[in-house]
Amino acid sequence: MNVVLIDSGGANIGSVRYALERLGVEAPLTADADLIRGADRVILPGVGAAGAAMAMLRDRGLVEVIRGLQQPLLGICLGMQLLFEASEEGGVPCLGLLPGKVTRMRGGEGIRIPHMGWNALTPLAPHPLLDGIDAGAQAYFVHGYCVPVTTDTLATCTHGQTFAAVVGRGNRFGAQFHPERSAGTGARLLRNFLSERLA
Amino acid sequence: MLSRRIIPCLDVRDGRVVKGVRFRDHVDMGDIVALARRYRDEGADELVFYDITASPEGRVADRGWVERVARALDIPFCVAGGIRSVEDARRILHAGADKISINTPALERPALISELAEAFGEQCVVVGIDSLLDPDGEWRVRQYTGDPSRTQALARRTLDWVIAAQQRGAGEIVLNCMGSDGVREGYDLEQLKEVRALCSVPLVASGGAGTAAHFEAVFRDADVDGALAASVFHSGAIAIPTLKRQLAAAGIPVRPVD
DSSP: OOEEEEOOOOTTTHHHHHHHHHTTOOOOEEOOHHHHHHOSEEEEOOOSOHHHHHHHHHHTTOHHHHHTOOSOEEEETHHHHHTSSEETTTTEEOOOSSSOEEEEOOOBTTBOSSEEEEEEOEESSOOGGGTTOOTTOEEEEEESEEOBOOTTEEEEEEESEEEEEEEEETTEEEESSOGGGSHHHHHHHHHHHHSTTTO | OOOOEEEEEEEEETTEEEEEETTEEEEEEEEHHHHHHHHHHHTOSOEEEEETTTTTTTOOOOHHHHHHHHHHOSSOEEEESSOOSHHHHHHHHHTTOSEEEESHHHHHOTHHHHHHHHHHOGGGEEEEEEEEEOTTSOEEEEEOTTSTTTOEEEEEEHHHHHHHHHHHTOSEEEEEETTTTTSOSOOOHHHHHHHHHHOOSOEEEESOOOSHHHHHHHHHHHOOSEEEESHHHHTSSSOHHHHHHHHHHTTOOOOOOO
16 A cells, blocks of 8 residues: 655654554655655644644645545644644634634643643544544544534544544544554554555 | 653663663663663553753764654653754654753753744643752752753742743643652652642653652642653562552543553
8 A cells, every 4th residue: 555644844743654664554755746646545744833834735835736635635633633724823724625623722720731641532433444443542642722523523532622533524534643652542543544444 | 531641751871771869870771662662561651761961961862762762662752851952853853752851951041942832833842840949948940960060050940940931832841859859759749739830731740759659649639740750660669550550540540551
């Protein structure tokens, strides 16, 4: 299987590549439109701020490339947020592949922002992307913005508020947590994304 | 519900894990990747690698071992040691670290915190604070703590620095209470509680873990997000699976061992 990671300029996107290596998949990190279009699976990782990441994708001519992808696409963390219409972070328009807007998380008594650490997933319905991931399985999150629960939400997580932890519509998927840093649960999600059942 | 994190800290010198008592007399504990894997398998939630000689020697942590760790580990890890610029941080993050922790360089030039937060996001930026109680009853920060011959007391009050670091963009604070470090008599709950009251970002307690009850106390009484320890894990005095079961039984949310 031909898997590529979109080079969105984030600082530590190498760790997603290592996670795929551990699953026996060599995935190049690339900004090459043809390589991305020709892949069987495309992953959009992302760490940093929404505005900077969208500017980078625009500069590299990748916005329309990503919008046109028909094969399974997985956004991770900020990469998932970029799939939506817009983000409150810097008030920037995003890729608009999924309906909804990214909002700032609200802190509060005992609720520290950024949401940093291991938290439980609640799958909403069976889905091939969530095979083997049971209710209560924990994943590693690091984020200060989130996507509200919509009809595209496959699993939720709660930190002060309940938000979308895994999303999917058609061939477009996203994980708010970091599968590459979520031990067995994360490896399972990545394996599911690479599975033939998904496409 | 967010789990409380158990964080083994691996002090690194010359590519090996070492441990000393009260920052002195380091002894070899083993290979970095082997120890990292062991802790991951035992259920550590995160690891911190602290290159203890990088800052005193005026160099950045070596990216070679950072990359080896990043390839092997599927839990998050943070690297500390000698990071004094955006470029230094970029090299460590590109090598695969999830977070970088700064201590002495942030004290020398607090603007470094905001530069790193702007470049990589606050979630990547951990500010480590070494703090000691002075005879006048104030906690104050120390710098160059990796090298006892160069360790300096500063006029800066720990509580003031906790506030300033957050204003600059620290995404997490690790408070190392030097008075309790290495002696295994428990975390400095009094100091951690005071810092917690001023800290709206995640707070990690460091220094003093000796028994499972110490972890329970620091989560329950000081409401910290994570507890860091080194020697009790390296020596096997505390096994992480047992510790997590004990915390769970006490009603403290922890991630079950995979």
